[in-house]
Structure formats: C-alpha cells, structure tokens
C-alpha cells in the first residue's frame with residue numbers, strides 16, 4: 128500500500144509520520160523551508176504520548192511520487208479547487224482520497240439516500256470546481272479529532288487526541304476503509320470505521336461552526352469563549368441551530384449541547400485554527416465551517432438566526448484576511 132500526503136502541514140505531516148512509523152510506504156508533498164527541513168532531518172513529532180522522528184521521502188513535485196493507493200489531503204479546504212495539478216500525478220483508477228478538512232465536505236450529499244442525494248453545496252464546491260478536482264467516487268470521509276500545530280520547519284507539535292474517524296459516504300463497511308484504518312492503527316492512531324460518518328461530521332462541526340468564528344471575531348481562546356456568559360450563550364444557540372439543521376437533513380448526532388460545551392471548555396487556553404489563521408493573515412476556512420451550514424439552513428428551511436448573524440460578521444472579516 129502506497130500513501131501520499133498532499134499538503135504535509137500540521138495534520139498532514141503528523142499523519143504521514145505516524146503511517147511511516149507503522150510501516151506504511153508514505154510520501155509527503157510539502158514546500159518551502161518546511162520541505163527542506165523534512166528532507167534533511169525528517170518530520171519530528173513532539174507529543175505528550177512520546178516524541179519521535181520519521182524519515183519519510185518528501186517533495187514539492189508529486190510527479191516524482193507517481194500513482195498511490197491513498198492520498199491523505201492535508202491542504203486547507205480553500206485550496207482544493209486549485210489542487211488539480213498536484214493531485215493528478217498521484218492518481219490511478221482506484222486511488223482513494225481521504226481529506227482532513229473540518230466542516231462540510233464536498234461529497235456531503237454523495238451516496239446519501241433521500242431528497243437531497245447528489246446535490247452540490249455551492250459554498251464548498253463553487254460551480255463544481257472542487258468535484259472537478261476531487262472525484263466523488265474516490266472520497267472516503269474523515270473527521271479529525273486531534274489537534275496539531277507546526278512549531279517550526281519539520282517540527283509538529285501534537286497537542287491532544289489521536290482519533291481520525293473514517294467512513295464511506297454511502298455508509299457501511301468497505302475494504303478501502305478497513306485497509307486505511309489498519310495502516311493508521313499500526314502507526315499508533317485511532318481510526319474507527321463509522322457506519323454513518325455524517326454523525327461525526329456534525330459532532331465536530333457543532334464546535335467548529337460556533338467556536339472558530341467567535342474566536343476570530345473576539346480574538347479569544349476556547350476557554351474564554353466557553354466561560355464568558357454572553358459568548359457561552361451564543362455558542363449554545365449556534366449548536367442548537369446546527370443540530371436542527373442536521374436533523375432536517377436526517378442526521379441525529381448523539382450528543383448534548385452541554386456535553387459539547389463542557390468538552391470545548393476543557394480544551395482550555397487553545398486558539399482555534401481560525402484564530403491562528405487570522406493572526407498569520409492566512410485565508411479563513413469560513414466557507415466549509417460556517418457558510419455551508421447557513422446554506423444548508425436555507426436548503427432545509429431552518430431559521431438559524433444566530434448562525435446567520437455570526438456568519439455575516441465573520442464573512443466580512445474573512446474578506447479582509449489573506450487577500
């Protein structure tokens with residue numbers, strides 16, 4: 128089994144290093160000083176579970192790697208539409224794509240029986256530009272429950288969590304999910320194959336859709352948002368609205384808003400990825416994390432006033448960042 132990590136940043140390099148440690152043949156696609164550091168010293172993972180270094184091959188030219196069985200996509204979701212030239216050399220007929228993105232994926236309605244089957248979500252797949260690059264049949268879903276940061280070139284700081292839940296868009300077991308899961312587990316990660324990966328998508332998204340934009344707007348950490356009376360109430364409303372939208376789409380994640388809020392509070396003085404991107408003047412992943420949720424509210428006729436209000440303000444902010 129050959130794997131390429133396209134976009135070996137904070138999450139991608141962590142996954143690549145873990146797969147390598149577990150004995151999988153893995154190639155990293157990175158760039159700049161980070162690539163040079165990986166080439167000379169490998170990827171170093173600093174983790175409360177134990178530090179380790181993985182000397183994996185790395186390049187900025189996927190043609191040097193050639194076709195692989197799995198592409199783990201570690202790019203930010205905003206760059207999927209332009210990733211065609213990077214992805215093409217890595218594909219054979221049955222290459223599978225596993226994307227680390229938060230939020231609503233481009234394949235959300237693919238294989239989902241019901242009134243919305245096959246529908247495209249404009250916020251995440253504008254004009255079909257993402258599905259053109261990322262073929263729907265290649266996708267298996269992935270929800271990342273861990274947190275990592277690039278501490279410097281070639282160095283990943285693993286903060287918490289090791290779970291990468293995966294699953295087929297159409298549900299049920301599959302050989303390709305089992306094979307990928309086995310390789311991830313061999314590398315020391317958790318990788319359950321879920322019968323309904325959309326439940327995990329919504330469980331994670333309840334937090335991201337609320338905390339990420341508020342954190343960027345208020346420049347606040349998770350614990351600050353969860354313990355400030357006003358923002359805690361906003362998060363609560365946003366989570367309740369998100370659950371209403373999920374239910375209208377036929378998805379019923381088994382989680383209470385209180386449990387999700389308490390979990391987020393325990394993360395502590397952590398800056399969300401959106402606040403980190405804001406501070407580095409990098410484009411915000413607002414479309415997949417919140418615009419898509421608002422679009423799904425439109426689709427299902429859910430009012431979602433708090434999600435809409437926060438989205439309006441965050442969208443204005445996003446239009447000024449990383450441009």
Ligand SMILES: NC(=O)C1=CN([C@@H]2O[C@H](COP(=O)(O)OP(=O)(O)OC[C@H]3O[C@@H](n4cnc5c(N)ncnc54)[C@H](OP(=O)(O)O)[C@@H]3O)[C@@H](O)[C@H]2O)C=CC1
Pocket residue numbers: 133134135136137138139156157158159161187201202203204206213227228229271272273274275276277400412
């Ligand atoms: N980090 C985390 O804890 C979590 C992240 N995620 C999701 O994972 C995804 C990735 O996030 P994260 O790892 O934090 O982001 P990073 O920015 O750390 O990783 C993206 C990497 O892709 C690289 N890249 C972009 N374009 C190219 C290119 N053309 N050639 C080679 N490399 C390229 C970037 O390089 P450069 O820096 O030079 O642009 C960067 O190293 C996001 O969708 C995020 O939502 C989900 C859960 C947790």
Ligand SMILES: CC(C)(CO)C(=O)C(=O)O
Pocket residue numbers: 229273274334335338339397398399400401
């Ligand atoms: C869970 C949380 C909010 C923190 O890692 C996250 O997923 C993010 O920052 O995007």
